[in-house]
Amino acid sequence: MKIKMQNPIAEMDGDEMTRVIWRMVKATLLEPYVGLNTEYFDLGLTHRNDTDDQVTVQSAEAAKRLRVAVKCATITPNRQRMEEFPELKQMWKSANGTIRAILDGTVFRAPIVLRCVKPSVRTWEAPITIARHAYGDVYSGVECYVGEKNTAELVIKSETGDVLQTIQTQTVDSPAVWRIMHNKDSSIEAFARSCFGYAAATKQDLWFSTKDTISKIYDGRFKDIFAQIYESDFKAEFARLGIEYFYTLIDDAVARVMRSRGGFIWALKNYDGDVMSDMVSTAFGSLAMMTSVLVSPDGNFLYEAAHGTVTRHYYRYLQGEETSTNAVATIFAWTGALAKRGELDGNAELTAFAKSVEKATLDTIESGTMTRDLAGIAEPGLAVKTVATQEFLNAVKARLEI
Numbered sequence: 001m002k003i004k005m006q007n008p009i010a011e012m013d014g015d016e017m018t019r020v021i022w023r024m025v026k027a028t029l030l031e032p033y034v035g036l037n038t039e040y041f042d043l044g045l046t047h048r049n050d051t052d053d054q055v056t057v058q059s060a061e062a063a064k065r066l067r068v069a070v071k072c073a074t075i076t077p078n079r080q081r082m083e084e085f086p087e088l089k090q091m092w093k094s095a096n097g098t099i100r101a102i103l104d105g106t107v108f109r110a111p112i113v114l115r116c117v118k119p120s121v122r123t124w125e126a127p128i129t130i131a132r133h134a135y136g137d138v139y140s141g142v143e144c145y146v147g148e149k150n151t152a153e154l155v156i157k158s159e160t161g162d163v164l165q166t167i168q169t170q171t172v173d174s175p176a177v178w179r180i181m182h183n184k185d186s187s188i189e190a191f192a193r194s195c196f197g198y199a200a201a202t203k204q205d206l207w208f209s210t211k212d213t214i215s216k217i218y219d220g221r222f223k224d225i226f227a228q229i230y231e232s233d234f235k236a237e238f239a240r241l242g243i244e245y246f247y248t249l250i251d252d253a254v255a256r257v258m259r260s261r262g263g264f265i266w267a268l269k270n271y272d273g274d275v276m277s278d279m280v281s282t283a284f285g286s287l288a289m290m291t292s293v294l295v296s297p298d299g300n301f302l303y304e305a306a307h308g309t310v311t312r313h314y315y316r317y318l319q320g321e322e323t324s325t326n327a328v329a330t331i332f333a334w335t336g337a338l339a340k341r342g343e344l345d346g347n348a349e350l351t352a353f354a355k356s357v358e359k360a361t362l363d364t365i366e367s368g369t370m371t372r373d374l375a376g377i378a379e380p381g382l383a384v385k386t387v388a389t390q391e392f393l394n395a396v397k398a399r400l401e402i
Contacts, residue, residue: 132273
């Protein structure tokens, strides 16, 4: 008898090798045991192009309506991809950026720690959780290229069209690229509250870093809002819990992180969090060994695999080769979404199943059966069996059914 789901989740399919793994995970570890109830959205690049990217907006609105979503990795086209996909109408923006702009909130990313894989940074003893602001910055910025000498000015108008400020930005004596990006007080405040609340709930220190010495207004606003909310709403609670809020410049933070023992939350602006989460996950083992969940201010949850579409493996797959691609992040994206759906619906059986899949996955790796990316960094003395993706999923399934 399959486990029933009372309410659906928004399912956002993706691109390339992760799209292939998406089907494998569902067919091997989920559909035999759960009557999956999803609203399906194809966010593959060609379908996004066919719909003028409206499917991405629709998927985000579904996530808000259903409160729980799970997302596969997707392609963000650059110039090379435009050549690879000549049918593209334009260089579509990041699907993640579009979805996060609609949902707002904070992305919490934490490495999946294994006993058989030691961090590359020898001082790290406990996981470092990246809290990444999920709104604004370069992901919703506007850019242009001007092919001659030029002068730019920024004109800011009120809602009624009145000019509030005119800022002379720069005069350049050659062709130049320009970018404008923004953020909102309301989003920064939601980001800060999410970070402080998560730190209090997990009893971990919270670090926050920007570059306010250079970006005095933009980054300075982040620093000030965090400080105000901490002083007014969280300082006493942090003292009671025996945890610390710590602010420093991002370059200083990087140096401190590399010498730390881990075990804290590192809050970062959108772009900074994008970069540093990859560094942390790789140092703990693999890009595919990290959980990622976006938590919006109004209580919506988007679970995803935080890595890319694994293009290199996909081309080998198209040639008929069986690849050893790590599926753990995709598994944990699904289990995170199913566990949250079960929690919100009072469906203890669904939540328990999700946790059992996670345990079976980690136990399979700890027993020595793993994909190639982990086999190369596993601790000496472990009898390692390197397997292809489907073989790994079969091993998890067998352990799940013990």
